[in-house]
Amino acid sequence: MADKFDGLPGYSGEAALSDTDAPHARFDIDNVGPLGRVQRFLHAFPTMVPLIVLALSVVGFGLFAGSKFFSPYNMSLIVQQVSIIGVLAVAQSLIILTAGIDLSVAATMVLSSVIAGHLAVRLGINAPVSLLISFACGTAIGFLNGFLVTRIRLPPFIATLGTWNVFYALNLYVSGAQSIRGAEIDAAAPMLKFFGENFSLFGTQISYGSLLLVLVFGILWYALTKTAWGRHVYAVGDDREAAELAGIRTDRVLISVYAVAGLICAIAGWSAIGRVGAVSPTSFFEGNLQSITAVVIGGISLFGGRGSILGPLIGALIVGVFQSGLRIAGVDVLWQLFAIGWLIIIAVSVDQWIRRISA
Secondary structure, eight states: OOOTTTTSTTOOGGGOOOTTTOGGGSOOTTOOOHHHHHHHHHHHOTTHHHHHHHHHHHHHHHHHHOGGGGSHHHHHHHHHHHHHHHHHHHHHHHHHHTTOOOTTHHHHHHHHHHHHHIIIIISOOOHHHHHHHHHHHHHHHHHHHHHHHHTSOOOHHHHHHHHHHHHHHHHHHHHTTOOBOHHHHHHHOGGGGGGGOEEEETTEEEEHHHHHHHHHHHHHHHHHHHSHHHHHHHHHHHOHHHHHHTTOOHHHHHHHHHHHHHHHHHHHHHHHHHHHTSBOTTTTTTHHHHHHHHHHHTTOOTTSSOOOTHHHHHHHHHHHHHHHHHHHTTOOHHHHHHHHHHHHHHHHHHHHHHHTOOO
C-alpha cells in the first residue's frame, strides 16, 4: 500500500524509520559513565564550577590561614578589594559573551574618572553634571569600540588594543599625569568619593562600592536572562551567522553591548575614586587582565554564548579569597601570582573539557 506522503519532494518511505527500526542511528544518552554525567551537569550549570571552587577555597584557607581569615573585617575587606575589578568584570563579561574581548576596559574606567574629577575639581562644574558627562564619555568610548568591530570589521582584540593606547594617552593628556588628591575632592566635590564611604552592618564595615558591585551584577543578570536583548546577546555569541538568519540585527546588538560595557566602566570609574580616595591616572593599570581573570575563572566561555553573568562575581571573589588567604598565611606576592596563573589555566582547561560534551 502506497504511503500517503509518497511523491513529496525529498521524501523516501525507506528513510522514514522509527528509532526502534534504526537503533544504532541514535546516541544513547543514558550510556555514559559517572564522569560523563558530571560533564553534562557542568555543561547545563556552568556556574557550579566556580561556586564549588569558591566554597573549597574559603574552607581551605580558613583551615590553613587560621581564624583571622574568617574575621568580619577580613571578609568585608575581600569584598571591598574586588569591588572595582568585579564591576569591570561585568563589562568584560558582556563582550566575551559575544565571542569578543575588550582590552580597553581599565583605560575607559580611568579616563572616565579623570574626566569627572577634572570637570568637578579643576573646572568647578557641578558634581552630578560632571559624573553624567563622564558616563556619556564612557558610553561613547564603548560605542566607538563597537563601531570598529561591526562597521570597520576589525577583530575585537585588535580594535580594543588600539583604543586602549588611545584612551591611555588621552587620560595622561587630560590629567597632565597628575593625581587629584583626596583633600581637593573633599573641598570641591565630595560626592565623587561616595562609593568609598562605609556603613556598619552586623559589626563590620561595608562600603557603598560593595553594594554597587552587587547592584550592577543584579541588573545585568536580569537584562541577560529576562529580556529579548539578553537572549540576542547569547545568540550572537553562540553563532553570529545563525543569529542573522533568525532575524537578529547582530551589528546593532554588538554595538549596544560595547556601549553598555563602556557605561559600566564609567560607573566603575566613579567607584574607583572612592576606593582610592583620589583621582589617579595611573591606578588599576592591570585592570584588563584582572577583569579577564575573573570572567574566565567565573565560567564564562571565551568562545562566547555560554555562561552566567553571576560567574564573574564568583570568579572575582575567588581571586580575592586566594590573595587574602595567601597573604594572611605569609605567602610571598610572587607565589600569589603563581597560584592565580594556575587558576586561569585550570579554568580554561575545564571549560574546554565541558565544551567537548557529545551532542
